[in-house]
Amino acid sequence: MRVAAADGRLLAVPKLIYVLYAWRRFNGNDPTEVRTWADGLLKDDQAVLTLMRAFTGKSYRHSMGFGGLGDRVSTPRVSVFVSDDVDILDVAAFREALERMVAERRADSETLEVVRSFLNAWDAKRKEEM
Numbered sequence: 001m002r003v004a005a006a007d008g009r010l011l012a013v014p015k016l017i018y019v020l021y022a023w024r025r026f027n028g029n030d031p032t033e034v035r036t037w038a039d040g041l042l043k044d045d046q047a048v049l050t051l052m053r054a055f056t057g058k059s060y061r062h063s064m065g066f067g068g069l070g071d072r073v074s075t076p077r078v079s080v081f082v083s084d085d086v087d088i089l090d091v092a093a094f095r096e097a098l099e100r101m102v103a104e105r106r107a108d109s110e111t112l113e114v115v116r117s118f119l120n121a122w123d124a125k126r127k128e129e130m
Contacts, residue, residue: 016050016054020034020038042090042097048098077121078120098115
């Protein structure tokens with residue numbers, strides 16, 4: 001993992017968050033090395049977007065359609081797998097990087113909309129956790 005982190009390949013692995021938590025476990029559950037690497041990525045917009053995607057999932061709500069009539073309808077919803085107690089990343093700095101990207105329009109409009117959706121889902125998750 002260290003070699004892949006050093007040469008940039010680690011960002012391209014599927015299930016990145018799982019791999020980062022495995023790295024922490026291999027270090028006796030000490031997040032220091034993982035966090036140092038992840039925090040070093042927060043100045044790179046593309047790396048921040050990669051981390052955001054890694055912390056993103058989808059859930060689905062089901063309903064019976066309009067007014068309870070019709071076919072069962074499945075509606076996708078963005079889910080986030082980040083919370084304030086994540087120890088493998090400076091969560092506040094991660095959020096600031098995403099917010100700065102939106103405020104400064106540092107990506108195309110489609111990407112910025114994905115970032116906004118992620119931030120909105122994160123806010124909703126925070127409210128649910130309270």
